[in-house]
Amino acid sequence: MTAPLPAAVLWDMDGTIVDTEPYWMSVQGEMVKAHGGVWTAEAAKTLIGQGMDHSARLLQEFGVDLPQEEIIQAATDGVIDHIRSEVPWRPGAVELLRELRDRGVRTALVTMSIGRMAREVADSIPFEAFDLVVSGDEVEHSKPHPEPYLAAARALGVDAADCVAIEDSVAGVTSAVAAGAATVGVQHMLNLDDTGATAIWTTLAGRTVDDLADVLAEHRAARGADPRTRTDAPTPIVEETP
Template sequence: MTSSIPAVDSRMAKGSALQAVLLDMDGTLVDTEGIWWDAEVGIFADLGHVLAEEHREVVVGGPMSRSASYLIEATGADIPLAELTILLNARFAELIDGQVPMLPGARRLLAELAAHEIPTALVSASHRSVIDRVLRSVGAEYFHLTVAGDEVARTKPHPDPYLLAATGLGADPARCVVIEDTHTGVAAAEAAGCQVLAVPSVVPIDPAPTRTVVRSLEEVDLPFLHTLVTARG
């Protein structure tokens, strides 16, 4: 264990109700929300359409099917949803070729969770092919399991992905902390009955009884995550 990983007070750890930490990917751990937007802007430019900034706030954090459907409807682009989905995933993969930028505090937090053997899952609306590509940079070893948007019948904002992750880790959703950056992800986590820690990326998120908001993962460590669940209990 390195000096960058804070020790957890044994009394607090034993008294904590925290069973697992479930993390979103895009905009939460990796700085890819802007890359997704660049992919969308580029593809629609190829189709002869200009995406306005107002569209970005609608599609951020959304599952591919919802975001792509919205953009087709908003622009009137003549392209089937299935084809657009393939193009967007391929363009994103091209843009992240190489190292994916981690957000401040993300790698340190993942290392801390791993060092203290906290059950951890990556829960994303992105497709499996995208998640696996990003994990080459982030490190698949940090996660006990991963859930992709194309592996569930209903992805975010529905609770299904987080319920699946909690079940896979053998955890009670009410004793899980979910870390998210968008309203879509927050809605999914709250619907699953989890405690939510929001780190807004593109669109502001307000605090709520089951939701704590911070500016950056640099403000988050394991003792803080423990207190979120014990306070709720």
């Protein structure tokens, strides 16, 4: 028997749909260097999945002598310039988005990048991929707080517990799990073991809507009839590339 489809699939963006983390790291490094500081790969990795305010504060600590909002806008400009030169799609992401649309599953983009960055990426997809975009400048609390995913589910008129979230960062997985969504962690630049993800995949390449339905079914089985009444996270299912 085929598992029921998710009420919606909620997508992270940077590192999940587009491999923009190297772009962010490059831009951040250039900004720190321009202000006489030294950026490190270790510091850059701590920003993966975090809100832009958090990133701006850390860049200030590394010597960038600019107001936070100016840092956010300048960093976003730099990454958008890179995207306009080349959109670095993550394997399987656009194909899975296309299948979701073809099968009538609602989708939302839930990103801590600001709105114009989110629109740049969404507009680069060769079809209307999302019913909704929730960006970092639209929420009070950034990931790892559950607000972004709860806001997306509420705007779509669905329960987060009936949704699947797709994430690549510890902060993002933590946010989605706290919101109650079944969560797929796609291993990329960070180790997602022990994050509470329902399933951990090595890639989206070859994955289907039915695979997402299976993740939701596993999530429901692990948490019981009402997933909001349990606080223990299920053990993630670590799967190899199909």
